[in-house]
């Protein structure tokens with residue numbers, strides 16, 4: 085026993101073990117008959133987790149180039165199979181309603197960060213509650229609200245004469261979009277009173293540089309902060325939900341209410357159940373509503389602000405003609421609105437070209453991967469020269485970047501070209517998807533309205549695609565439209581972005597954050613606000629409009 089403890093023997097023994105492990109790791113992966121090829125890794129059990137976390141987009145792309153459209157790897161003891169190519173994705177999409185479980189997959193990955201509260205929701209109701217009619221009804225008030233927030237926030241930062249200091253777009257957009265989320269899912273009053281409080285806590289859910297949380301089995305300081313943050317969010321929303329339940333009881337309604345929270349309550353409990361419930365029961369109901377809302381904060385807010393920042397950056401830094409077009413469309417919509425009154429909201433839902441720009445940016449900078457869990461091995465059908473393959477139990481993933489940049493789906497995929505959505509054939513709503521047909525990528529106008537058999541890579545596939553996509557478009561477009569209504573914007577040249585290098589730099593950690601759809605760092609883009617473009621808002625505007633009469637549209 086003592087001999088084993090002697091340091092002089094321990095060291096060689098450890099080195100020998102490490103060497104064995106490395107040799108095993110290097111030589112144990114071999115192509116198994118009928119199964120996907122395996123990506124090489126050195127450390128057993130850990131597998132390729134490091135590359136997957138730090139280089140989530142280009143590492144799988146490199147492996148696909150080397151190993152083909154289907155390959156398997158290991159990460160923290162799990163088997164992870166990556167798929168690429170349309171036939172495989174079709175099989176994946178159809179499997180998603182059968183052998184492949186989306187909740188089981190996301191749960192394994194996201195629960196350590198977001199908590200199990202996230203998976204108590206009824207996701208179907210989002211689709212119903214955020215339908216186009218409800219979004220259209222709320223749109224004018226949402227615009228007014230966002231316009232007021234933007235102006236109030238920037239009032240002190242933008243001098244009435246000339247340019248402001250640099251302002252980081254990302255943090256400004258975070259606040260504005262999260263207020264919109266609260267406005268639509270909770271109520272206008274709550275958005276004003278508690279929007280910022282909730283938003284700060286939701287941002288703490290972001291992993292930032294703390295991605296080691298996935299690997300560390302014990303509770304860290306950051307974990308504790310996240311648990312505290314989310315229980316504060318849930319408690320705050322539950323208070324408002326209880327208030328809404330009480331008002332609903334007083335109103336004695338017999339039709340489903342127009343507001344999102346009222347709708348959830350009304351469609352979950354009958355008026356009789358609500359009336360006969362004890363105080364404790366009602367508090368329990370309110371907590372359930374809060375948990376359901378929390379999942380939407382999580383799934384909806386972070387990807388929307390991340391994609392919104394990309395959309396803005398692409399518009400400001402790619403082809404100036406596209407930005408000019410958005411500006412003139414915006415001016416036209418504002419002019420039209422002014423026929424109805426000086427403060428009337430423009431019809432953001434008619435911003436077709438802006439929607440196409442958002443779609444194009446989301447194609448080029450999608451949120452990571454679609455993830456599924458295969459409880460049992462399943463047979464991926466063969467196609468063309470590729471034989472059928474047995475996919476092992478574990479995660480199955482499709483990297484959305486692989487679709488978005490596939491030249492057989494998108495011509496010139498590296499070009500930012502929103503106009504491509506205007507030439508795509510339009511798929512009729514009544515085209516039934518059939519078992520034999522492929523799920524077709526793209527071929528939808530933007531925003532994607534019907535995605536039964538066609539899809540935008542960035543919003544998922546099959547039965548589990550994103551129910552909040554139209555809501556996301558509305559929030560990004562509302563923010564941009566309200567900002568452009570009042571300000572001129574210009575990117576600032578910094579050391580990092582000079583000579584036209586405006587791309588977000590994807591350092592390892594940032595690329596990871598991007599996969600969760602949350603770029604918490606200020607992006608490489610800054611904006612100045614120039615003249616106040618809206619009459620009646622600030623008297624000094626007249627001077628500024630005199631200085632630049634070409635931008636005086638609508639005043």
Ligand code: HEM
Nearest residue numbers: 207380383384387388391454542543544545548550552556
């Ligand atoms: C630009 C913004 C957004 C992007 C890029 C995005 C993307 C996605 C993606 C890729 C999925 C997974 C699909 C799959 O695995 O097949 C998803 C699911 C989901 N998204 Fe979004 N999303 C966005 C905004 C929103 C918003 C605003 C909401 C709601 C307020 C929302 C709610 C959800 C929900 C509830 C799911 C889970 C659906 C299910 O499993 O049935 N998302 N989203």
